[in-house]
Amino acid sequence: MSLRFCANLNFMFQESSSLLERYSLAKKAGFSAVECATPYDHRLDEILAAKEKAGVEQVLINSANWDGVLGYAAVPGKETEFTKSMDLTVKYAKALNCKRVHVMSGKVPHPSNDNHNIYLKNLKYAATLFEREEKQGYAEWIGLEYKPSKGTEEGLGWLKKLGYNF
Template identity: 35%
Template sequence: MTRLAANLSMLFPEHDFLDRFAAAADAGFRGVEYLFPYAFEPQELRTALDDNGLSQVLFNLPPGDWEAGERGLASLPGRESEFRDSVIEAIRYAEALDCPRLHAMAGLLPPEADAATRAAHRETYIANLRFAAGELAKVGKTLLIEPINGRDMPGFFLQRQDHAREVLGWVGADNLRVQFDIYHCQITEGDLIRNLEIQFPHIGHVQIAGVPERHEPDSGEVNYPALIERLESLGYDGWVGCEYRPAGETRTGLVWGRAYGLTP
C-alpha cells in the first residue's frame, strides 16, 4: 500500500504551521515532510509529531538566504564552511525528529555561467556531498539530491535525472540517493514511466504534484494512478510526498487520495 506524506510547507495553509500536523493526521496522513524545520525548536516539532502519531520522513538542509533567492548551498564555491555548518545543524534536527533522510539543495548557477564556472560548481558539489554523506552515515541517515526544473527554479544546478545519476557515481556514497519528484521530471523531461524505471535503483524518496499548475495530482497532464501502480510493481516501499499547492481548501481537494487511505 502506497504511503502518502503531507508536505506541510504547501498543504493545509488554512492553519498555522504547528496546527498543520493535526490537520494532516485527521485527513489520514501518517507521515509529514516540509522544506525547513529551523524556525522552530526541535522539541516543538517532536511534540507535534508525537501528539498526532506522525512520522517525520524528510526535510531540507538549510538553503542559504532563502528570502534573498538562494536555493541551496551544496554547489556554491566559497560557501563550503557554511554548507558544513548546515549539515551539522540539519543532523541535530534529524536526530531529534527521527527523520531518516535529508535533502541537500544544489543551489543556483550564476546567469550566463561559462564552462569554468560550471566546472567549479560541479567540483564543489561533489566535495560537499561527500562530506554530507559521510556525516549522515555516522548517524544512519540518507542524503538526497533532487533534480528541479529550470522553469520553476531558473539556474538550478541539478535539473535532469541522468545528471543526478552521474553525481551519484562521482560522489560514490552508499547513502546518497535521488529524490524523484514526478512534477519536476515531467516538466524537464517527460517520459515518466521510463525515467522512473531507469532511476528506480537510485530512488530514496518520491514526490508528486499535478502538472503544470502544481495543484492536486488528479489535475493536469500526468496519469498518477498509472505511475503509482508502476512504483508499487517495482517494489517501492518508501513514502510518496504530496508536495503540491491545493487549488482550494486542502481537505476538500483530497478526494484523489481515498484510494490510498486519505479521508477528505
C-alpha cells in the first residue's frame, strides 16, 4: 500500500505570509496535492490562479465561515449563515475541482437535541447541494466534528438516517 500526502497550506510554509505563494512552495517541496481550510480570504480567481500556476491538486477545503466561528451546521439560529456558507463553499470547490469538503459544525460546548436536529437538517441541505453539483457527495465528506452526546455510533447513525451508507 502506498500512502499519499498533501500539504496543509494553513499550517505549512509559514515562512511566507501569503497563502497564494504557499501553493508554489508546496510544489517546490515535492507535494502534488494541497489542502487549505480557509481559501475564502482571497478572491476565487486568485486562489485558482495560484493552484494552477503551481500545478497542484486541491484535495480539501473547509466549509466557509466568518466572524471567527468554526462553522454553523449544528448551531440553531444560524441556518441562513450555514446556507450562505455552503453556497460559497460549493462555488470554490467546483472551481478548484476539489472533491472533498470538511463541513464545519460550529463549536457546541454542550450538545442538545436542538443542535442534533439542526445538524441533521443542515447536513441534508449540504448533501442535496453537493449531489446537485455532481460532487462525489457524502462518501467524501470528512471532519464531521460535531460531538454527538452518545458517541461516534450516534454520529454515524445520523448519516444513515439521511440515506447514506458507508
